[in-house]
Amino acid sequence: MTVPPMPPMPFRLTGLTVDRIRTFAVALPAHRSFGVSGGATAVAGRPSVRVLVQVSADGVDGWGEASPTPAWTYETAESIVTTIDRYLAPAIIGRPVWDLDGVDSAFDRAIDRGFSTGAPLAKSAVDVALHDLLGRAAGVTLGALWGQRRRETIELGWVVSGQSPAEVAESVAEGRAAGYRAFKVKIGLHDEETDAAAVTAVRDNAPDAPLWVDANQAYTVPAALRMARRLEGLGVTAFGQPLPADDIAGLRRLRDGSPIPVALDESLCHPSDLATFIRLDAVDVAVAKVQRGGGLTLSRRLCALAEDSGVRLMGSGLTDSDVGLAASLHLFAAYGIDTPVDLNGRQFIESPYAGPTVRVENGIAYVPDSPGLGVEVDEAVVAELAVDVLEVRP
Structure with a gap:
């Protein structure tokens, strides 16, 4: 690493x-x-x-x-x-x-x-x-501090918050009107049929958009395998954290049987966790998430390990306000994450404490160029x- x-x-x-x-x-x-x-x-x-x-x-x-x-x-x-x-x-x-x-x-x-x-x-x-x-x-910016910044912009994904087909269609339309071109769907909130219907509705309303799902540990291995087979036909690019974080054996079984890549999020609390999954050949995608990973110091170690081991990196956040948004952008830019990321804070909450801050236009976040995080806190x-x-x- x-x-x-x-x-x-x-x-x-x-x-x-x-x-x-x-x-x-x-x-x-x-x-x-x-x-x-x-x-x-x-x-x-x-x-x-x-x-x-x-x-x-x-x-x-x-x-x-x-x-x-x-x-x-x-x-x-x-x-x-x-x-x-x-x-x-x-x-x-x-x-x-x-x-x-x-x-x-x-x-x-x-x-x-x-x-x-x-x-x-x-x-x-x-x-x-x-x-x-x-x-x-x-x-200097964090990228200059680290000597590592590979991107100037990061594409964001719109989080679909509806569950019925009508609610999903409305959410997708709202995201597209705001300029977003990629979508993430939270599943595991209801039964398998409702989950599948929500993802299908997104695909129907955004036929060519990058699309991934996140279950937040909601499934068992059999249920996750059934869902993965359904998702394959919908062009889903990643299945986020289908199983409980500590179910290492189950995640290995799921990775072996899933037709779509399984992304680990809650399972990766420390770089050593990722090392364990790599040794067990039980990870397709590692999700970089600053807060879950204990900060930028440990998150950089996790990203470097994934990169050196040939594990694909995706990016996500915790509905952060602008300080957290900026921290994630600097990390993802440092490691050149080029797939849309789930940094959804602006979609759901406001950051009235922030003066000059992160610029987001048409679903594209611009990595700040000001010293430090690049967010002025009032x-x-x-x-x-x-x-x-x-x-x-x-």
Whole structure:
């Protein structure tokens, strides 16, 4: 596995140490509802909480984001805030900002990995903020910081949120009107017939569009094999996480029998997880996802391992707001991911805290050219949006 080394750090960076870390749980407006097999992740008209993290060093700030999604993983807004404030932040105060590998080790000592990365969303938010801070202090983008940027734009996929054929047709039409040319369908929310009907409706309304599906661990092996055979005739390019994340034997059986590539998402909490699936010849596609993978440091390792092993890479996110969107774009651009990706935050939520930020036009996201992440965070707006998620409720 070959991760390109960072270029030599300017003297200013080598002397910077972390002196403050702050968390802000912010309530962001949601303009569409969105659900996965585990439940709703956004509800139209109801604020969606994200946790923004500010890391400071000698007057320079960097920002990261965690997207609590209890329907998808075990971390909540409350747990993310307390994990960062009480465990991760104390573990790295006074540590050199550039020592990202040392930060990762300190995180593992504070919150052990276990079977997963161990609080990956919380760790990711701090790691991304450190990257943003480094880029801002050096006056360069993350691609320049890494010495690796292969793309200037990333194509986004429109997430189809309807289930009935009529709802699906309406969603596809909305996406096409917004300039999107690729579609992703969440399945596993209902029975197999309803799932298949939803995918068929997308194909009927977008005959030539790239199309992939994501089951978010909803199926058994027999059900997933039945669904894969149905999907083959619809030109589906990838079957995302059909089985529970820890069902390694089942995923091997499914990969052997599926007529379409199986993409692993929730199964890849750490680069070592991908190494296991590669050794077992049990992976077709690895999904790069910054928050699930514990941040940019570990996600770069996972992407490099996939690339060196000949495993296809796809990109995805967690309905991030603009800070998380930018982090993912820099990662995907670094590794040249050229297939449409699921970075759907703009489709479902707003980011009123962001001033100059990521440009998205006709389903194409432009990788930021400003230092760090390239997103200017308005602290006054963050303060207005902040909510106390630890408030004791009756």
